[in-house]
Amino acid sequence: MTAQKQGMNRMAEPLVRFEGVRKAYGAAASxxxxxxxxxxxxxxxxxxLLGPSGSGKTTTLMLLAGFEMPSEGRILLGGRDIARLPxxxxxxxxxxxxxxxxxHMSVAENVAFSLEVRGVPKPERARRVERALxxxxxxxxxxxxxxxxxxxxxxxIALARAMVFxxxxxxxxxxxxxxxxxxxxxxxxxxxxxxxxxxxxxxYVTHDQQEALTLSDRIAVFEGGRIRQLxxxxxxxxxxxxxxxxxxxxxxxxxxxxxxSHPEGEGRDRAIRVMLDGGTEVLARPVDAGAxxxxxxxxxxPERVAVAAILASEMGExxxxxxxxxxxxxxxxxxLRLSLGDGAEVVAKRPVGGGMMPExxxxxxxxxxxxHAHAFAAGG
Amino acid sequence: MxxxxxxxxxxxxxxxxxxxxxxxxxxxxxxxxxxxFLFRAVQESDVAPVLPRTVAALSAWDGAxxxxxxxxxxxxxxxxxxxxxxxxxxxGEVARASARLNADLPGFRSLLPMTxxxxxxxxxxxxRAAVLAxxxxxxxxxxxxxxxxxxGPVSDFNLLAVLDLKRDATGxxxxxxxxxxxxxxxxxxxxxxxxxxxxxxxAIGYPLAWLIATAPPRAVPWLMAGVLLPFWTSLIVRxxxxxxxxxxxxxxxxxxxxxxxxxxxxxxLFNRGAVLLAMVHILLPFMVLPIYASLKSLDWRLPRAAxxxxxxxxxxxxxxxxxxxxxxxxxGCLLVFIQALGFYVTPALLGGANDQMLPYFxxxxxxxxxxxxxxxxxxxxxxxxVAVILxxxxxxxxxxxxxxx
Numbered sequence: 001m002t003a004q005k006q007g008m009n010r011m012a013e014p015l016v017r018f019e020g021v022r023k024a025y026g027a028a029a030s031x032x033x034x035x036x037x038x039x040x041x042x043x044x045x046x047x048x049l050l051g052p053s054g055s056g057k058t059t060t061l062m063l064l065a066g067f068e069m070p071s072e073g074r075i076l077l078g079g080r081d082i083a084r085l086p087x088x089x090x091x092x093x094x095x096x097x098x099x100x101x102x103x104h105m106s107v108a109e110n111v112a113f114s115l116e117v118r119g120v121p122k123p124e125r126a127r128r129v130e131r132a133l134x135x136x137x138x139x140x141x142x143x144x145x146x147x148x149x150x151x152x153x154x155x156x157i158a159l160a161r162a163m164v165f166x167x168x169x170x171x172x173x174x175x176x177x178x179x180x181x182x183x184x185x186x187x188x189x190x191x192x193x194x195x196x197x198x199x200x201x202x203x204y205v206t207h208d209q210q211e212a213l214t215l216s217d218r219i220a221v222f223e224g225g226r227i228r229q230l231x232x233x234x235x236x237x238x239x240x241x242x243x244x245x246x247x248x249x250x251x252x253x254x255x256x257x258x259x260x261s262h263p264e265g266e267g268r269d270r271a272i273r274v275m276l277d278g279g280t281e282v283l284a285r286p287v288d289a290g291a292x293x294x295x296x297x298x299x300x301x302p303e304r305v306a307v308a309a310i311l312a313s314e315m316g317e318x319x320x321x322x323x324x325x326x327x328x329x330x331x332x333x334x335x336l337r338l339s340l341g342d343g344a345e346v347v348a349k350r351p352v353g354g355g356m357m358p359e360x361x362x363x364x365x366x367x368x369x370x371x372h373a374h375a376f377a378a379g380g
Numbered sequence: 381m382x383x384x385x386x387x388x389x390x391x392x393x394x395x396x397x398x399x400x401x402x403x404x405x406x407x408x409x410x411x412x413x414x415x416x417f418l419f420r421a422v423q424e425s426d427v428a429p430v431l432p433r434t435v436a437a438l439s440a441w442d443g444a445x446x447x448x449x450x451x452x453x454x455x456x457x458x459x460x461x462x463x464x465x466x467x468x469x470x471x472g473e474v475a476r477a478s479a480r481l482n483a484d485l486p487g488f489r490s491l492l493p494m495t496x497x498x499x500x501x502x503x504x505x506x507x508r509a510a511v512l513a514x515x516x517x518x519x520x521x522x523x524x525x526x527x528x529x530x531x532g533p534v535s536d537f538n539l540l541a542v543l544d545l546k547r548d549a550t551g552x553x554x555x556x557x558x559x560x561x562x563x564x565x566x567x568x569x570x571x572x573x574x575x576x577x578x579x580x581x582x583a584i585g586y587p588l589a590w591l592i593a594t595a596p597p598r599a600v601p602w603l604m605a606g607v608l609l610p611f612w613t614s615l616i617v618r619x620x621x622x623x624x625x626x627x628x629x630x631x632x633x634x635x636x637x638x639x640x641x642x643x644x645x646x647x648x649l650f651n652r653g654a655v656l657l658a659m660v661h662i663l664l665p666f667m668v669l670p671i672y673a674s675l676k677s678l679d680w681r682l683p684r685a686a687x688x689x690x691x692x693x694x695x696x697x698x699x700x701x702x703x704x705x706x707x708x709x710x711x712g713c714l715l716v717f718i719q720a721l722g723f724y725v726t727p728a729l730l731g732g733a734n735d736q737m738l739p740y741f742x743x744x745x746x747x748x749x750x751x752x753x754x755x756x757x758x759x760x761x762x763x764x765x766v767a768v769i770l771x772x773x774x775x776x777x778x779x780x781x782x783x784x785x
Contacts, residue, residue: 086693088691088693093688102685102700104704
């Protein structure tokens, strides 16, 4: 139970390994739902598959659960190839979208089901069901029917049911999709704490990037059947490896421009010069931007955009001048909509009470740390 | 406050008035005619108009010994009047009464008309001696008891008869003589054939419903049409088609003969197998449709969840899919079984003498012997069987679960 982060040791044998897995539906000509997937899941980690619908994340989960068979490749669980093993012989726990609790059984019978089919004797079954229910803080609900529980309670029962037979890994397929926002956040913390307390390995599918950032040890961002980036949440957010990830995870200002120089500097200071279409030249960290002369996009997070009520010429060479178009109060922060001269728009976030707020209509200057501006190849 | 109370009442009255036409319609075309027909099972109207004095004289009789002179005198007077009326109008009152009494006590069909004829001429002395001189049978208890049983405005004679029961002279219950006791056997046969037809329909219908429920959407209309096709032709046409197929020189025998699989044509028709085959063919849609509906509304993640928890597909079916589709199975079995109890044409055309079910005997009594009392009593028997089955189903399963989950 203390093993929670040992999985982060990259040298250890991974718990689950996808090796060159492809999945085609129908004729291969119609494309792959999953193309050449190589992915390791470490023991004890919570790995999230994040992506828009149809990106292959749920297919990947179902391949591991055994409800889909790969067209090519191997899936290893603890070193054993399970790609052709029927799902009931895999011993993997699955939490389904909208819970899939058995409506004709009591909560306790639902949780005991996996133990019953494994022939666990009754007294032990009862003990383990009780322990699983107390783990999700629903120990007094055993006699009820699923229909008598709230959505959050049903979700916790589904979790208990998928964990009670101590599977090596628990798969969760958009488990919180049916819950309202407040309950969803509460359940996120609950899942996270269960994961940490029990040292469970979990693979979690969601299309909600906020949820992925809150929960995960690592996030795999899917698009069009491929993984576009696999990284811990913070790295993913601050150092996206391509424009898709930058756009999909969190909010970004996207400013088109042209590359003007080769990279200069080392490490964190490595930067290129980009001429924005508005006519200002800025520094940005090159990610996959091309050679000088090629089109690119500079992405900057709104919270990294500094706004000052002075003229850009006084602020420094990389500052842009802008007109403050709108100030929107959002409770925990204030959003500033700024229009640049050429019609492009930049959004900045400021904490509430963060000093003097300029009036809409004033000319201001806008700047950012080049380390937080990422230059991607245009159209990527 | 008064208005607040009056308005819902008014609304309720208005609602009642709106459904009133439908209620009256149902009452007029459904409840009243069927009720009137079923009432004939207990109605006694053949004997009392012919022998009013006799019936009155027997009302105080204890049935332990043959009645006294008063009853004999009443019988003589009644028969003289009835005979006179019959001769005058050309009617058959005496014949009708004797037919009814004959059903209770064989021999009455000749005894009563003969007695009526012989007492018509005036005679001297006691009526008792004169009647006994005509036939010694009047000296026994049985004929008088039969007249008394048939004399009331209502009696349980027919209802007991369809259960192979009979009252003796003192009114005690006893079993009917073996040559009349056929209805229990027919009731069991009817129920047994209903059970067989239901079981076969379930065995074929569940996999079929499963197939349709899991078929790709493109194939569903075609499969559905295949199931519903039997609805588009009349029951008699379908039954007749089976006759064509199964008869001695029919399609099946011709094919088997041509393939040299059989030497002699097989006796496929006029046996229970043929009846069941056609019944299943006709009733199958009533089994498939409710099961299909309950499988269709099933969340397919549930069996998947069961499999992910370690249950083999067979076990997932047994523990999850099957229990969740039981409401459809129950509804289908109920529909098929109740309809099977009412099958008449199919056994009549495809079955032998030993394959006839209760409805055949309803038709027999209604159209061939014009014994409406027995026809109605047998109908009551079918109705009671259905009521018992519904009650058992309601008790075991509950009707609220019958709609697909």
